[in-house]
Amino acid sequence: MPVTEFLFLSAFLFCVGVYGVLARRNGVLVLMSVELMLNAVNLNLVAFSAKLGNVAGQVFALFVITIAAAEVGVGLAIVLLIYRNRVGVNLDEIDLMKG
Amino acid sequence: MTGLNVAFGIVALVMAVAAVAVVTTHNVVHAALSLVVVLAGVAAQYVILQAEFVGLVQVLIYIGAVIILFLFGIMLTRAPMQRSAELDNDQRPWAVAVALLILAVLVIQLNKSFGGQRIAFGAPTDTGVLADSIFRTYVVPFEVVSILLLAALVGAIVLARRD
Numbered sequence: 001m002p003v004t005e006f007l008f009l010s011a012f013l014f015c016v017g018v019y020g021v022l023a024r025r026n027g028v029l030v031l032m033s034v035e036l037m038l039n040a041v042n043l044n045l046v047a048f049s050a051k052l053g054n055v056a057g058q059v060f061a062l063f064v065i066t067i068a069a070a071e072v073g074v075g076l077a078i079v080l081l082i083y084r085n086r087v088g089v090n091l092d093e094i095d096l097m098k099g
Numbered sequence: 100m101t102g103l104n105v106a107f108g109i110v111a112l113v114m115a116v117a118a119v120a121v122v123t124t125h126n127v128v129h130a131a132l133s134l135v136v137v138l139a140g141v142a143a144q145y146v147i148l149q150a151e152f153v154g155l156v157q158v159l160i161y162i163g164a165v166i167i168l169f170l171f172g173i174m175l176t177r178a179p180m181q182r183s184a185e186l187d188n189d190q191r192p193w194a195v196a197v198a199l200l201i202l203a204v205l206v207i208q209l210n211k212s213f214g215g216q217r218i219a220f221g222a223p224t225d226t227g228v229l230a231d232s233i234f235r236t237y238v239v240p241f242e243v244v245s246i247l248l249l250a251a252l253v254g255a256i257v258l259a260r261r262d
Contacts (some may be wrong), residue, residue, distance in 0.1 A: 001101075001103055001104060001107070001217060001218045001220070002215070002216070002217055002218075003213050003216050003217065003218050004209060004210060004213050004214055004216070005104075005107060005111070006107075006144065006148070006218075007209045007213060008206060008209065009111045009114070009115070009144070011202060011205035011206055011209060012115060012118070012202065013114070013115075013118055013137070014201070014205070015198040015199070015201050015202040015205070016118045016119060016121070016122055016198070017118075017122075018194075018197060018198045018201055019122055019194045019195060019197075019198035020121065020122035022190060022193070022194035022197060022198075023122065023187050023188060023190060023191045023194035023195075024122065024186060024187060024188070025185065025186055025187060025188045026127065026178060026186050027176070028127065028169060028172045028173055028176060028178060029122075029127065029130055029186060031169070031172075032121055032130060032131065032134050032169060033121070033122055035134065035138075035161075035165065036118060036121060036122075036134075036137065039137065039138065039141045039161075042141065042153075042157075043141055043144055043145075046144075046145055046148050046150045046153055047148060047218070049148075049150065049224075050148040050149060050150065050218050050220070051216065051218045053219075053221065055224060055228055055229055055232045056232065056236070056237075058150050058152070058153050058224060058229055059229065059232050059233050059236075059237050061150075061153050062153060062156060062233070063237075063240060063241075063244050065153075065156055065157065065160050065161070066160075066244050066247075066248060067244065067247065068161075068165070069160055069164060069165060069248070070247060070248050070251035070252075071251075072165050072168050072169070073168065073251050073252065073255040074251050074254050074255050074258070076168055076169070076171070076172040076255075077254070077255040077256075077258035077259040078258060079172060079176060080172070080175055080176065080258075080259050081258050081259065083175070083176040083177075084261075089176045089178070090185070091188075092188050
């Protein structure tokens with residue numbers, strides 16, 4: 001199987017994630033788009049692991065999955081905190097640190 | 100055209116449609132459910148790539164845990180459950196342009212670097228080999244990740260605690 005099939009699919013997923021991060025206002029939806037990008041990277045890692053016959057890619061995919069879980073936990077806690085303090089999670093309304 | 104190619108094509112098509120749905124739908128819950136389809140598709144791709152263990156972990160952690168977290172996040176922030184036009188900001192044209200630019204650069208460069216190279220499938224990855232690799236070669240990163248996970252857990256509790 002050509003390795004580029006997987007790489008193109010992964011590139012497409014990553015770009016959809018980039019679009020989501022840039023175009024969404026809701027904090028939870030932005031976190032979902034970040035998950036799309038992380039999954040694209042994982043798919044790349046596993047595809048190269050299969051191509052090179054080296055198990056290291058899969059090990060690092062597992063590490064990335066773990067870190068993604070931690071990221072979602074902390075991210076959603078921050079979103080909840082923002083909701084509690086500002087009543088709303090629209091990211092373009094959060095401008096406390098704007099100079 | 101082998102069975103694997105057909106399976107890849109079908110799963111990839113479903114994943115692409117669902118991924119676009121995640122970032123364009125006007126309903127937050129539909130976005131989360133579309134994300135389930137994408138994550139399940141990624142797990143199926145891992146199985147096609149003969150990485151069964153990673154596929155299993157993907158199903159357990161992403162579909163089992165992360166999506167539940169997202170649904171709780173949607174519920175607790177009282178996101179609009181019905182259609183809402185306020186989910187997108189006004190920089191959509193720029194976002195489309197940036198995404199297409201990155202896609203073009205990636206596709207051209209990947210095609211240049213890896214075009215024509217093929218994956219030669221052998222025996223499926225033995226989970227024992229994976230475990231050996233984690234606990235011998237990568238044991239230090241593994242411990243670092245476990246500390247990070249603990250710190251994230253404590254951090255999430257501290258952040259979300261009400262006092």
